[in-house]
Amino acid sequence: MKGARGTKPHHIAQMSKPEEQVTLDSVLIDSIADWLMEQALAETPMADLVRGCCERMRAAGIPIWRVLVSHATLQPLYEAVWHTWHREKGMGTYQMPHGVMGEEVFRASAFFHMLETGVPFVRRRLTGEEAMFDFPALADFRDQGGTDYISAHVPFGDPRENGNRPGIFLSWTSDRPSGFVDADIAALRRIQKRLAVAAKIRIKTEIAQNVLTAYLGADAGAKVLGGNIRRGDTETVHAVIWFSDMRNSTRLAETLAPQDYLATLNAVFEATAGPVIEQGGEVLLLIGDAVLALFPTGRQSERQAAAAAERAAFEALDRLAALNVERSAAALPAVSCGVALHVGDLTYGNIGVPQRLQFTAIGPAANQVARIETLTKVLERPLLASAAFAHLVDGPRQSLGSHALRGVPDPIEVFAPQD
Numbered sequence: 001m002k003g004a005r006g007t008k009p010h011h012i013a014q015m016s017k018p019e020e021q022v023t024l025d026s027v028l029i030d031s032i033a034d035w036l037m038e039q040a041l042a043e044t045p046m047a048d049l050v051r052g053c054c055e056r057m058r059a060a061g062i063p064i065w066r067v068l069v070s071h072a073t074l075q076p077l078y079e080a081v082w083h084t085w086h087r088e089k090g091m092g093t094y095q096m097p098h099g100v101m102g103e104e105v106f107r108a109s110a111f112f113h114m115l116e117t118g119v120p121f122v123r124r125r126l127t128g129e130e131a132m133f134d135f136p137a138l139a140d141f142r143d144q145g146g147t148d149y150i151s152a153h154v155p156f157g158d159p160r161e162n163g164n165r166p167g168i169f170l171s172w173t174s175d176r177p178s179g180f181v182d183a184d185i186a187a188l189r190r191i192q193k194r195l196a197v198a199a200k201i202r203i204k205t206e207i208a209q210n211v212l213t214a215y216l217g218a219d220a221g222a223k224v225l226g227g228n229i230r231r232g233d234t235e236t237v238h239a240v241i242w243f244s245d246m247r248n249s250t251r252l253a254e255t256l257a258p259q260d261y262l263a264t265l266n267a268v269f270e271a272t273a274g275p276v277i278e279q280g281g282e283v284l285l286l287i288g289d290a291v292l293a294l295f296p297t298g299r300q301s302e303r304q305a306a307a308a309a310e311r312a313a314f315e316a317l318d319r320l321a322a323l324n325v326e327r328s329a330a331a332l333p334a335v336s337c338g339v340a341l342h343v344g345d346l347t348y349g350n351i352g353v354p355q356r357l358q359f360t361a362i363g364p365a366a367n368q369v370a371r372i373e374t375l376t377k378v379l380e381r382p383l384l385a386s387a388a389f390a391h392l393v394d395g396p397r398q399s400l401g402s403h404a405l406r407g408v409p410d411p412i413e414v415f416a417p418q419d
Helices: 026-042 046-059 110-117 136-143 182-216 218-225 249-255 258-278 302-329 364-378
Strands: 066-072 078-086 090-097 121-125 148-155 167-174 234-246 282-287 290-296 337-353 356-362 383-386 397-403 412-417
Touching: 026 046, 026 182, 046 066, 046 078, 046 090, 046 182, 066 182, 110 121, 110 148, 110 167, 148 182, 167 182, 182 218, 218 282, 218 356, 234 258, 234 302, 234 356, 234 364, 249 258, 258 282, 258 290, 258 302, 258 337, 282 356, 290 302, 290 356, 290 364, 302 337, 302 383, 337 364, 364 383, 364 412
Parallel strands: 337 383
Antiparallel strands: 066 078, 066 167, 078 090, 121 148, 148 167, 234 290, 234 337, 282 290, 337 356, 383 412, 397 412
C-alpha cells in the first residue's frame, strides 16, 4: 500500500535534518535505565512499570504522546494483554480474548507484520511528504494529532529456537510537529531493551500466578507460589463448605457424543462454580462432575461466609434452570445438580507423594458435606444444609430430620429453604 506520496515502506529511522536535532537530558535517560533495572528486581506490576517509564521519558525530553506495550500470557480467558499510556488520558489495560490474535484487526497491524517478517523495528511518518498509512490504525493516530509512529518487537530468548518469538511488542507515537529525531530514537532503543527485561520478569510472575490460579484457585495458588510446596505443608482452616454434584452424569456420558458431554460438563461447571467464584468462594477441586469449594472465615465472619455461599447456591440453581431452557430448545437432555452447604474445620494443604502433590482440603467436615449432598437425591431437594450452616443464615428453613450418613458416626439434621 502506498503512502501519501507513493513512498516505499521504510523500516528504519531516517536521519534527521540538522535543524531538527534535539538535545535530550542524558542524565535522565541514564536514570530511566537504572530505574527500570530496579523495577525488574522489585517485580513492579506491568501497569505501574509502563506508567513510570513513560512519565520519566517525557521528563527527559522524549516527545512521546501515546505508548503501547503488549505481551502474550497464559490465562484461560485471554491470550494477550495490552497496556496503553496516553499523555492526557493516562494508563489503560486491555485483555485480548482468545481468538482475537487471528482476526483481521491484528493481521492488519504493524505488530503482525513484524511477527510475520521478523523485522524488529517499523517506523511510519504520519505527516508530510513521507506520510504512509499501510496499517489502518495509523490514520486514526494522525487524525488524533499524531505525527510519527515507531513499533518494535523485543523477543525473549533465541527466535531460532522458538518459532513464535515470544516477547513484548511496543509502539511509540509522537505528536511533536517534527516527530522523533535521531536522539529520540537512540534513547527509545536503549530504554525499550531495559523495559523488556523488567517486563519479562513481571510477565513470568504473572503467568505463574495465572496458571496456579486456574488450576488450584486463587488462595491455594498464592500459597504454593509463596513456597508452600512440600508434602505435609498444611494448616487448619474454618470455612463454610460447598459441595455440588451433577445428577445422572453416567447416563448423559453414555448417550451424548464425547464433545457434547464435555460441553455439558463445562456448562454445568459455569452454572455452579461460576457463582461460587463471583461470591468470593474458593473452588478447590473439580472432582469429575462435582465441585468442592470453600468460603473461608479468616477474612470474614461465619455469617458473612454463609450468606455468600447461600447466594451462590441460589444463583447456581437459577442458572441451571436457564441452562435447561436453552438445552430444551436445542433438543438436549436436561441437567440437574444437588448442592450441599456445611461449616466446619478442614485440614488444608499438600497431600500426595513427594514428586506429585495435590492441594486440597480433608477432614470429617469435607466428608460430611459430600454425604449431605447425596441426600438431595433421596429427599428430592436440590439444596440442603446442615444444622450448623442453617443457624448462620436468615430466612425460613424447613427441617427434614436427622439422617444417618455413610462414614459419619452421628446422624446429621438437614434443612432446606422454605418454599
